[in-house]
Amino acid sequence: MKVSVVIPTYNEEKNIGRCLESLCNQTMNRTEYELIVVDGNSKDATRDIARKYADQVIIQTRAKVGGARNDGADLATADIIATTDGDCVLPPEWIETVYQEFAAHPEAAAIYGTVYPLEYTIKNRINLGLANTFSRLGYYTKLLYYTLGCNTAFRRDAFMKIGGYKVCDAGDDLEIARRVVHEGTVRFCPKMRVAFSMRRYDQFGTLKSLYEWVHIVRKGGDSDECQYSKREYQ
Template sequence: MLNVSIIIPAWNEAERITDCLSNAVRQTVMPHEVLVVDNRSTDSTCAIVERFMAERPEAPVRLLHQDEEQGLIPTRNFGLNAATGDVLGRVDADCMLKPDWVEVVSGVFGEDPEAMGATGPVTYYDMPARRMSLMGDDHVRRRTYRADDGRVLLFGSNMALRASAWRTVAGEVCRDSEDVMHEDVDVSLHLLSHGMKTVYSQSMICGISARRMDTSFKSFHAYMKRFRNTFEAHPEHWRKRKSENTMYVMYPWLHALYPVYQKLLEARDINPAERMWWDEQINLATAPER
């Protein structure tokens, strides 16, 4: 079985980093390592990670510091370059991995030697109707989150790369100093430029926060424009459909519902990340043997 590193770039993620790490190490197959790469956090992110490591010395968690440059891309690159696994998983600090995520990712690359990048669907763990959300996201990613002749684009909150593939493109990926591109789509297009195979697995499931929907429409629109900016930076690649059109339709509803639902969770003293993990554990325990 191929071993899997998990890289988590972090900047001021004190609110969610403990839940993220708990989900990352409570797996059916333990990850090879979990690298939290702090990028000049000004809150208690580092202290929380250090406390987690002290309380869970058996967990393969390490805290790294990328202080030379502020930004997601240099922080992501630092972590990917430092990782030692056969496969490099990359998730966000507010992501909650399904309990069999590492096992699934290892299997995807182990069963397909040509696979160089992999991604899967996500659901909003801090919103209602998680299963419906997962089905909708799966539908979008299988049909529209593609480039060129239907080749898979990787999603930064839920993606993995074969270590050899990352070493091939590490010196080529865009630095995006103006911060106007989607760094995950950029990595995807660099892989495709080398003729590398990217795959989609419906079983590679991750929970993400809907907090991006709790922003102004101006901010949301600027975030959606990153798709166009990224493809314009790679004119040799193209796409038939625009995934962001679905997000524009969803934005008004999620923007209105998100703060209301957060108040409900708070009133009921529910940790949505913990709740999702337990629900998935029950599902795994009651599922037929694979």
């Protein structure tokens, strides 16, 4: 096994099949990677659908999204752990790109890439274009590694050594880069692209969603004032 892909889910029956189908139709042979779905005890058919595609489907034991990713990493059998989300769609070359990037850069502890909107509107293209620009600026200036949990991969030994993701409400995918960089380089790979769902921003508003994220991150990752995870979507 070369790559383990961890996918946290919660009430994703409308999206998880599409996500896992894209992960089953990769350019890398299906025997060379595994899919691990970690479910937050969904009340819908998420787990039933996931079992049709994934190698392992479990109910998470740790709290929040970071905890779910850590649960999945504990089950991973590969030397590379990649993470994405249950409402994303992965291009056919995504897993192979992850594997080749680590092979080409043995010093790397983590790699991350860009996102583009599943809901392809002008507003969403602009919003994610700005996010991708921020990712590039942060990487090339070495001021900030703007990783996203939907499109990041780690060497397993580095991930385990730092204790995985911080269990918090938001910002765990940003925070982890500040620790894993001490175990090797963190690389930005523009070829590593993921179709990202903008449903949060479409339903709750871009400014409100960004405000909540920034507010929680400034509070250290947890806040009683803002709810960011396990949202119910229309």
